[in-house]
Amino acid sequence: MKLYVIVPLCALFTLTQQAPSPDKCVCELTNSEKAFPHDKLSTVENDASKCNSNITPQKTLELESLLLGLERRLPQLQEDVSMLEREDDGQLYGVLSLYVVENELVEIKQLLDRLNGTTLGHQHVTADTIKQLKDLKEEMQQLETYDTLQVVKRQQDNSRLKRDLDQCKNGHHPTTQPTQPPHGNCPHGEFLNITGPRVYTQGEYPGSYKYGAWGRDPKPEAGKENWYWLVMLTSSNRYANYVRRYSSLSSLIVGVSTPGNVQIHSSNPTTNTVQGPNVVLYGEALYYNCYNQDSVCRFNLTTKAVTTLQLPKDTRYNSKGNFCHLDECYPYTDLDLATDESGVWVIYTSKQDFGNLVLSKVEEGEPLTLGQTWRTSVYKQGVTNTFMACGVLYATRYVNKEVEEIFYSFDTTTGVERFDIGVFINKMSPNIYFLNYSPVDQMLHAYCDSYMVSYEVLFSEMDNADNIFHQSLY
Known part of the structure; x- marks a missing residue:
């Protein structure tokens, strides 16, 4: 008997809650702007980070070091060959010079192989980076269309203005930019790299x-x-x-x-x-x-x-x-x-x-x-x-x-x-x-x-x- 009493009360309570109140006003808000694509922005940030990691000063320095090593080895090889030509190959002294020339040629070949490999790798990186930068530019231009308040544009204008002010200030009061102090008392300069x-x-x-x-x-x-x-x-x-x-x-x-x-x-x-x-x-x-x-x-x-x-x-x-x-x-x-x-x-x-x-x-x-x-x-x-x-x-x-x-x-x-x-x-x-x-x-x-x-x-x-x-x- 109690069960039949409880069920109608629950139903009545539910119906009462669902009925609209005459004292409340409901307004429907319609947003005419497109939803901002946060996932696309995240993708752009990740692509930019990968692009930065692919282009580093160490890669440029490696290529410069290889070229410098090759530049200094070729005159040494020429000098060693000239010495060999002046000697009598029948003597031990000529044999020693021949060993030196042979060793020089092996080293130059290794250096050229590394240089070719490094150059080819840099060409691939350059081509990939150019494509990535082009894609990033297009995606950023699309994202800027969501900036209806022109916040980004104002930031860019402020950055340009600040740069112009800094250039003007430095033009009247030139200052020497601080550099990293050299390591120890070294007559050769700062340690940069190893080649060989x-x-x-x-x-x-x-x-x-x-x-x-x-x-x-x-x-x-x-x-x-x-x-x-x-x-x-x-x-x-x-x-x-x-x-x-x-x-x-x-x-x-x-x-x-x-x-x-x-x-x-x-x-x-x-x-x-x-x-x-x-x-x-x-x-x-x-x-x-x-x-x-x-x-x-x-x-x-x-x-x-x-x-x-x-x-x-x-x-x-x-x-x-x-x-x-x-x-x-x-x-x-x-x-x-x-x-x-x-x-x-x-x-x-x-x-x-x-x-x-x-x-x-x-x-x-x-x-x-x-x-x-x-x-x-x-x-x-x-x-x-x-x-x-x-x-x-x-x-x-x-x-x-x-x-x-x-x-x-x-x-x-x-x-x-x-x-x-x-x-x-x-x-x-x-x-x-x-x-x-x-x-x-x-x-x-x-x-x-x-x-x-x-x-x-x-x-x-x-x-x-x-x-x-x-x-x-x-």
Whole structure:
């Protein structure tokens, strides 16, 4: 009985709610304007963002660097061919020149291949970008028809007016635009890019020693200005007990060692022998990580004396603070020795720095001492290698088997850190175990899976052509 009472009451309530009230006025609003296409605007914004990402200053700089490298290699090839023509091919000296010419031709071919590939890629990018810009212009013109209040037009007029006022103001009071301060005290200008490789050789022992180091002495003795040195880790890919000397780049390439080895110790490994690949030669002395110590050793190649420099407490060594990438770490790379225009540096890490890179200046003299120290915010095991140039620390990271990136810098003059360097190194082998800058010729020397490779460092300003490795190879 109660059920029949409830149902009519509910129906009555519903009908009452739906009935229009005589006290309310309902107006119908009709919008004559078209609905704004927000989805189309979003598409235009995405297309503009993709267009910006396709055209970057790095791509232009890469092409300019390749052209510059080719421009400077062709005269060198002509000079080497002329020297070969003047020599007697029946003698060893003529054979060496022939090897040099052959190496030059290989490098020029590699450079031309890269240049052709880069140019073709830029042509495709240019064609695509022109089409995208044309489409974007048409779509923006269509979107502007929705601006009935002419807000966009007023903004454009204001921008033009502001630009004209700025030009007028600058015309009466010319000011010099601020520029980025140069890194360190560098006579060559600001670091820009890496080109090459300039040298690519396995030298005297093809494929025999995976880890090692090589280069030139930035402070050579008289008569040894064109000499090269090589240290190969001959024991367990970890240790070495001698330095091999070459009187020229040609002799290094073809494997004719003169004067030969300078021995640190007859045993390997033992006290004061080399541990790890990150060694440098400076002032006729080899600087390296002492065997089984958190110390820097300096071996004088003339007197055969070894001087030891103890690093700060809790410095990581014995493969506990290596350079790494996602797939692997490079063993016994705890200490990285580096050279630049000012001398020798050591890059390491410690427990108190939570694994971040620490940079210290190694002061010459007796006894060997540690100079000023700088602490960075970049994690050492996220880095594959470091080098110094003009007082600036640069760090690299692994991109893939073909490319390494110089991504970080720390300026010891200003204390400024940057994580956006974005300079890429085209590798000839997947891993770079040793990397060091030579201030003698502004070259970057790398040791990669038994290959010796060098790259040219490009700076923003060059005093003259003498700064571009146009010295004689002999």
